[in-house]
Amino acid sequence: SQTIHQWPATLVQPVGSPLSLECTVEGTSNPNLYWYRQAAGRGLQLLFYSVGIGQISSEVPQNLSASRPQDRQFILSSKKLLLSDSGFYLCAWRPDRGETNYGYTFGSGTRLTVV
Amino acid sequence: DAKTTQPPSMDCAEGRAANLPCNHSTISGNEYVYWYRQIHSQGPQYIIHGLKNNETNEMASLIITEDRKSSTLILPHATLRDTAVYYCIVRVAFGYSTLTFGKGTMLLVSP
Numbered sequence: 001s002q003t004i005h006q007w008p009a010t011l012v013q014p015v016g017s018p019l020s021l022e023c024t025v026e027g028t029s030n031p032n033l034y035w036y037r038q039a040a041g042r043g044l045q046l047l048f049y050s051v052g053i054g055q056i057s058s059e060v061p062q063n064l065s066a067s068r069p070q071d072r073q074f075i076l077s078s079k080k081l082l083l084s085d086s087g088f089y090l091c092a093w094r095p096d097r098g099e100t101n102y103g104y105t106f107g108s109g110t111r112l113t114v115v
Numbered sequence: 116d117a118k119t120t121q122p123p124s125m126d127c128a129e130g131r132a133a134n135l136p137c138n139h140s141t142i143s144g145n146e147y148v149y150w151y152r153q154i155h156s157q158g159p160q161y162i163i164h165g166l167k168n169n170e171t172n173e174m175a176s177l178i179i180t181e182d183r184k185s186s187t188l189i190l191p192h193a194t195l196r197d198t199a200v201y202y203c204i205v206r207v208a209f210g211y212s213t214l215t216f217g218k219g220t221m222l223l224v225s226p
Contacts, residue, residue, distance in 0.1 A: 043217065043218055043219070044153075049213055059213070088156070090159070092159075103151075104151075106158030108157065
């Protein structure tokens with residue numbers, strides 16, 4: 001069966017420090033991968049998605065970047081965190097079947113607090 | 116993708132059916148209706164989806180009107196663990212369109 005792993009679960013980082021959040025998927029190949037962010041009291045915002053190794057699409061210009069160095073690995077990074085980067089970060093995947101008639105599966109999330 | 120409208124909050128007594136409405140009057144013929152829910156501090160969870168026929172699975176039932184302009188998610192016997200934000204999302208069936216979440220409906224199930 002397929003599983004998605006996301007870590008760490010919580011993170012407290014000072015302003016100006018770098019960030020690296022990792023997400024991996026097991027039990028499938030060539031998944032579509034997604035990074036979402038949910039700021040406190042707000043809805044889920046799509047940040048990045050990837051349909052293949054090295055391919056990244058950005059939905060919102062910001063202080064963050066994403067990379068997909070391996071088929072089932074998706075990394076969210078920042079060189080210098082801002083206070084506004086605080087939030088709940090979620091990784092998600094779905095099978096690459098061409099059609100979108102498959103649900104997304106989300107990880108358990110990383111709660112990032114920038115202080 | 117078509118826009119959806121949901122009530123911001125609803126209450127339901129434990130053991131009763133919870134009926135969550137969603138309006139999607141601008142839905143096009145190739146767009147599916149998806150429902151997800153997000154329990155506090157967890158990632159969203161897929162519930163069910165449908166095109167035009169009613170659908171049922173172990174979690175819920177989805178009733179789509181004949182003109183497809185609205186739908187209702189039914190939790191037949193709500194429990195306290197069903198307290199969550201429920202999102203109704205409309206998106207195309209093919210291609211690489213992404214999942215866009217609105218504000219959803221906060222369902223509170225009370226004893």
